[in-house]
Amino acid sequence: MLETHILFRDVGQVTYETIEIEKKVLKDDEVRIEPSYYGICGSDLHVLAGKHPFAKPPVVPGHEIAATVVEVGANVTNVKVGDHVTVDPIMACMHCEACLSGRFNLCEPPHVAGFRAPGLARSSSVIPARNAHKAPASLPMNVLAFAEPASCAYHCVHRLPKACLKSVLVIGAGTIGLSIIQGLRIIEAQKIVVVEPDPHKRELAKKYGAIEVYDVGKLPENEKFNGVIDVVSSQATINESFAHLKAGGTVICMGVPAGPHEVPLPRMNRFECDLLSSGMYIPSDIDGAISWLADGKFDTKDLITEIYPVEKAADAFKRAKDGDSIKILIKFKD
Ligand SMILES: [Zn+2]
Ligand SMILES: [Zn+2]
Known part of the structure; x- marks a missing residue:
């Protein structure tokens, strides 16, 4: 299958490319998602600048995502095909003391999408179903892309x-x-x-x-x-x-x-x-943030500086570095 992704090819170099990859077969507890929007985070800029302690280019970035579920594994019950989701990018081990107490944000070493784990700024990703958090279909995707910073x-x-x-x-x-x-x-x-x-x-x-x-x-x-x-x-x-x-x-x-x-x-x-x-969040925080967004209590309109099509990813990252920019989104599709 073809995959399109954003790639930090080298320090300071952002490209957008399409490559042929082998289509992953879903495990029973996994889902396949296709993103609509990806938000650029300050930590992504750190990686791009070569200053992040453990993620160095080449890296496919992305941990702030609004996506649609397009396929679910046999045992998945929390989401179904067609659901709008945001993704908990913390790919926790699920068996250390921190994980067993529900504090997945404290799992060591942290496997976070776009850093130690594969980034989500690609045309489709396979993730554990538990990392997909369902949002109401009425919530616009560009607002849902804000769920991660809101979490x-x-x-x-x-x-x-x-x-x-x-x-x-x-x-x-x-x-x-x-x-x-x-x-x-x-x-x-x-x-x-x-x-x-x-x-x-x-x-x-x-x-x-x-x-x-x-x-x-x-x-x-x-x-x-x-x-x-x-x-x-x-x-x-x-x-x-x-x-x-x-x-x-x-x-x-x-x-x-x-x-x-x-x-x-x-x-x-x-x-x-x-x-x-305060370091990242746990799953209940993500659901809490989704409800803030869905209730209209949390404004994102004034926080989104600009939206760039994925073909213009390099320009988007340039804009994100400006001191006056707040949140830059990259649009994969509607
Ligand atoms: Zn972030
Ligand atoms: Zn763990």
């Missing part, structure tokens, strides 16, 4: 202790930060304040539920919060997080840190300031 946000805001929802500071309002702001509003955080350098993203933060937004370095020193979500996780933002945290509060490290950073242990210890992390 990251869903997981993150539910990691925050309830008491912290009284006042939350979000540092960084890119795709994930803006998704977190919407998530906090949906779960009824009382006060959301945002720090973000880009004026357009600050404007969106306000639209999505922030009551105050600040440029970097402008947040008044005496403003303190019950919770802080650091979507940048640099040394500077970790410092800022704890500087603005009330006693007994919680900081969540959400951005991917580039290396080890210092934390203010004496204050953390004396005033019970906690540091939590």
Whole structure:
């Protein structure tokens, strides 16, 4: 059969190619899917730049996908042919301690589509049925393509202790930060304040539920919060997080840190300031995110900067690197 896919042929090189491959026969618990949209993630750009720790070009990328089920294995019950699905890209081993407790995001080493596992930016993929999450047919495919970043946000805001929802500071309002702001509003955080350098993203933060937004370095020193979500996780933002945290509060490290950073242990210890992390999501988060999208509570319209046809994949990646772009989608088919 013919397969069309996006390929990072080498560092900085994006191609789109069609090759002849052998058609995989489905196992009993597998499904075949065909994508409509693929969302470009910051981590894909990392791989393309050759800076990702364990995925180096050549790589077929793709972990944010909205697709249709076109074939199901004999034992599959959760989806049927014709269903619209998003894919949990975490290809968990299913038998380690983390997997047995349902925390597939903690399975080591992580096998995530587009990194250690085959990417999903191809005309068809075979995946375990349990990784396919059904969405209502009424949900447009380009909205469903947002389910993966929304799942990251869903997981993150539910990691925050309830008491912290009284006042939350979000540092960084890119795709994930803006998704977190919407998530906090949906779960009824009382006060959301945002720090973000880009004026357009600050404007969106306000639209999505922030009551105050600040440029970097402008947040008044005496403003303190019950919770802080650091979507940048640099040394500077970790410092800022704890500087603005009330006693007994919680900081969540959400951005991917580039290396080890210092934390203010004496204050953390004396005033019970906690540091939590949020890494990807578990299956129930994906279903939660799909319901946010399906209920119309979570906006994607202002988050999708542009949609490119798959033939223009190289242009799409170029655009995704611009500082003002939020989410770029690549369209495989309707
Ligand atoms: Zn991603
Ligand atoms: Zn495992």
